[in-house]
Amino acid sequence: MEANGYVAALDIGTSEIKLVVGELLGGTLNILAEGCAPSAGVKRGAVVDIDKTVQAIKQAVEHAEAALGDQIRSVYVAIEGEHIQIAPCHGIASVKREDQEITDTDVIEVINSAQVMRLPDEMSVIDVIPSSFTVDQQTGVVDPRGMLGYRLEMHGKMVTGSKTILHSIRRSIERAGLKLEGFVLGNLALGMSAASVDEIDLGIGLVDIGHEKTTVSVFYRGDLVYSYILPVGGDHMTRDLVYKLNCKYQDAKVAKEEYGLALEEMADVSEGFSFTNINGEVTFEPQSEISYVLEARIEEMFTLVLNRVQKVGVPTLSGGYLLCGGAAALPGIQELATRVMGQKTRLYQPSSIGVRHPKYATAVGVLKYVLMSDHHVSKSRLEKPDDRVAVAKPDGASQSGNDHDHDDNVVQDDRETKNGFGRLMEKLFGV
DSSP, X not given: OGGGTOEEEEEEOSSEEEEEEEEEETTEEEEEEEEEEEOOSEETTEESOHHHHHHHHXXXXXXXXXXXXXXXXXXXXXXXXXTOXXXXXXXXEEOOSXXXXXXXXXXXXXXXXXXXXXXXXXXXXXXXXXXXXXXXXXXXXXXXXXXXXXXXXXXXXXXXXXXXXXHHHHXXXXXXXXXXXXXXXXXXXXXXHHSOHHHHHHOEEEEEEOSSOEEEEEEETTEEEEEEEESOOHHHHHHHHHHHHTOXXXXXXXXXXXXXXXXXXXXXXXXXXXXXXXXXXXXXXXXXXXXXXXXXXXXXXXXXXXXXXXXXXXXXXXXXXXXXXXXXXXXXXXXXXXXXXXXXXXXXXXXXXXXXXXXXXXXXXXXHHHHHHTOOXXXXXTTOTTOOOOOOOOSSOOOBSSOOOOOSOEEEOOOOOOSOHHHHHHHHHOO
């Protein structure tokens, strides 16, 4: 795949599988093809039916290949969900060169040294994300290469996930005839792609509204400081309409997508939806009533988001909130979010032709993250769970919304050397 100069990113969602193929030209992301297919084998970010997931991936790939005119052989996959844990990590390594100058090899070695942590047997390391380095006694170093020192330390984040869920995703991709290049933390890639450097530094909240869940992420001082999964999404809006209209799920979905608004006050009094209810009666529901139901659910959702963010401890989100995800396409949702959360809110959707919809935000974010950093994310060693080594548990609690205590088991993952390390440092640290 990468030999042809382009990369494919896959977002395995609960309602849809999204595949985006692109390349980097003169620092600008160029989308070459996209594919989308209904997803029937995924539940809240986890594969629950491999056969159905494989078929959906194949269908999305076929759509993208038809537009690309070439075969897609490998993909990077967005990974997120309730099973993801993010915790502080710390690596230490000695500088190897006789002249004590720090090179790429030393930096890679110190990152590798942080790739172990205490985990339950069912968890596996996905990635290590550096935040800063320490050279001897000098702390806060962004890029240590070229400096002189004897001892190199790295401070960063360890991303872990469920072995079972990661294994199912890997098997689904392999059975679809693709090679898994690596997992990429979806909300991190999306934040780095959609928000500006200033917004990430001053503070911004990312609200990704999916089918069955909403991922809330907070970026502050250039870092992802909080992530939480709210068990509410677009499907809950649709089901509210099912009960209100006394209709089939598909009719409620049409009512939401074609007539629904996030604000009742925006409704057109002459607009409405005609359908046959569950009793076989032809019924007309005005747009105002449909929007009234949706507004109540969405207002509740943003209230939950606000309550969560206020507990994070970030003084202020000067960058406001960024909305994305398939359910964020509902007209009026930006205005309602601003009203409920009391800060400026904007809707993010990729600007490239063919993917100008909030539902493609994560796939495009992963694509841009990989291309801009040449970040070949290493893969968890799922097939060899018995590789263990005793190490000290990193200090600090998990920053995921799914905190739990780790037991005394330790799992070690072997990692492949990351290519283009200079561009990775540039992407992560802006140097």
